[in-house]
Amino acid sequence: MTNNILYSIKDLSKSFSQSNKKVTALRNVTLDINRGDFISIQGPTGGGKSTLLQMLGGLEKPTSGMISLDQDDLEKLGEAKLTNVRAKKVGFIFQNYNLIPTLTALENVQIALVPLGIKKLESERRALAALESVALSDRANHFPSELSGGQQQRVAIARALVKNPEVILADEPTGNLDEETRDQIIDLLVNLNKESGITIMLVTHDSNVAKRANKNLHISNGVVTTRS
Numbered sequence: 001m002t003n004n005i006l007y008s009i010k011d012l013s014k015s016f017s018q019s020n021k022k023v024t025a026l027r028n029v030t031l032d033i034n035r036g037d038f039i040s041i042q043g044p045t046g047g048g049k050s051t052l053l054q055m056l057g058g059l060e061k062p063t064s065g066m067i068s069l070d071q072d073d074l075e076k077l078g079e080a081k082l083t084n085v086r087a088k089k090v091g092f093i094f095q096n097y098n099l100i101p102t103l104t105a106l107e108n109v110q111i112a113l114v115p116l117g118i119k120k121l122e123s124e125r126r127a128l129a130a131l132e133s134v135a136l137s138d139r140a141n142h143f144p145s146e147l148s149g150g151q152q153q154r155v156a157i158a159r160a161l162v163k164n165p166e167v168i169l170a171d172e173p174t175g176n177l178d179e180e181t182r183d184q185i186i187d188l189l190v191n192l193n194k195e196s197g198i199t200i201m202l203v204t205h206d207s208n209v210a211k212r213a214n215k216n217l218h219i220s221n222g223v224v225t226t227r228s
């Protein structure tokens, strides 16, 4: 069933050099991620969680080892091809939402379609549908400063979704939210995973969030272990 595998990661290591000092963020990680998985990633600060997401999203290259997404060996791709893979297949969600303050909610979602060369009307239609799927169509013309934190995160989810990505990579997406809003955001992600089968990798410090995932990974000092 190899076509069920979305990511195949073999012996992947990543180190950074900082003023003559080498910091190893990931050590010999070997892992398969199946399509439709909802995986939580927990572990102490500095353990390598965000670094792993950056590898999965093709934002950083490994120092050694292999990581493939579908048929693409990410460690071998040039910058232009990597950008293309990211634009088509990967939706990112961050703790601080990362919306552009001078753009409306609708325009913030449309941004994700720009690299795909989608025409204006079609892009508007898809962005509105994405906002609708996070129950925010009535806020399409609001700017981020006119939205609550939970609403901003829903716009960010719409921006990640609008391209129909293979995977959503979320780095502490509920870290700034109160418990009720946190649960709404996680419910939304759980439903997306169940209904659309979209693969989700979610970094969290919150065990209540982690237990909503189907699989749980732990990363400490660059070493990944599976917890069930």
Ligand SMILES: Nc1ncnc2c1ncn2[C@@H]1O[C@H](COP(=O)(O)OP(=O)(O)OP(=O)(O)O)[C@@H](O)[C@H]1O
Residues within 6 Å of the ligand: 016, 017, 018, 023, 024, 025, 043, 044, 045, 046, 047, 048, 049, 050, 051, 052
């Ligand atoms: N660009 C970089 N340059 C140098 N060192 C880096 C860089 N990015 C990460 N590191 C180092 O790699 C290690 C892992 O960092 P990472 O950001 O992946 O941790 P994390 O598990 O996400 O932590 P947190 O829970 O605090 O977000 C840390 O020691 C960090 O200092």
Ligand SMILES: [Mg+2]
Residues within 6 Å of the ligand: 049, 050, 051, 171
């Ligand atoms: Mg981090």
